[in-house]
Amino acid sequence: MRCQRVRYYLSAYCRSELSEGRCKVILEHLESCPDCRREEGVLRDMIGALNKTPHYEVCADFTGRLLNRIGAERFNETRTRAFFPKKTPVIGWTRAVPAVATACLILTFVLTGGLKNMYRQNVPEQIASVTTQNLDNSYMTIQPKSDHVLAQHAMVSTAGKDWAFKNQLARYNRIRGLMNAMQSQNDFASYSSKVIETPQVCCGPRILIELPSGSSSMPVTGNSQIRMVSGGDGSN
């Protein structure tokens, strides 16, 4: 065995950690090699010195202090358990913060109008105001809105975003068509309705539509209204 190899195993040899066979080989080498023997001497001295190195020891009251600390911790633990039993744990910050944030959001949403505003945003304005004149509870006034409102509605409806506006616009167009027809034919008498010329800003004339006898109010819903306006025969 070469010196380098022997020196690699030398520390293990000095501590009797090697197998019998390897020990024998190293011993033979050491008998013939003074340099490796010197190395062995250094290692054995080192092991001897290691046994004489000072031992670290804890201070005398170590156990007492430790047991006191454990006692204090156990007391705290018991007290905490008494106030906050495990079955009803306190909500941790990781859960409390999102919960509070969600509550704040909902509160803000409700206080600022919430769904009402959203609905208004989608349905900003009626395109025609419908009122019932109750002189004898048999007439209804339909007043178209101004042109720019109608134009806005038309844009919204052509964008196809809201079917409600489409309905409104279709209804308005039907009423408008009816009014034009009545004006062009100049035959108001054939209809049970009156067109009243009033000073308007930018809207068409108002039209009074006779309601069927017996009904105090009438829903303005598309075709049924037009049929009713056309004079009771149901043809138009």
Add this chain to the structure above:
Amino acid sequence: MELEKEKQSDYDLMQRVKNGDMLAFSRIVDKYKNRLMNVIGRMVQGTEEAEDIVQETFMRVYQHRDSFDFRHCFSTWLYTIALNLARNELRKRKRFKFFDIFDLQGKEAEIAVEMELPSNLPQVLERAIEGLPEKYKMAFVLRDVQELPYEEVAQIMNIPLGTVKSRVNRARAILKEKLKPRMEKYNALSKGTLLPVSIL
């Protein structure tokens, strides 16, 4: 055989600790406190810090007594906790290094004096161990100072057995190289072949 007996004794004590027996816990503390201190003291190089770590180790043992797995060796578990805490401490120190100039000056003088005196060989060896790299030091202290079997050192350090042997061997070689000039001088003096100048 002795090792098995000791293991069984540890298991019995831990079983009692699990059932809330503080007397058994204090027996465990008394049995292991100085062994741990001997290892941790060499690792962190500060008696107070080492004692704090040992105390914290026993605290952890008590807090997690229910999670101790009886299939494993108690001493391995204990040393693993202690060395993990020591590693954390050393990591903290690396982050915040403080130097006291006056202290360093004093130490340099002290080291110089010690190196001149052949009778202080164990102290010099102690300083040489302090200077070892952390991974070699841990393996060396557990194996050569604490005299734990290689297998247990491997379990504690969570590395393969071959790596432990290699690290221990490397640590011994480093120490031997550091101490060689001084040892030879000491040997020569003891054999009367070389006399110090001060005596002549």
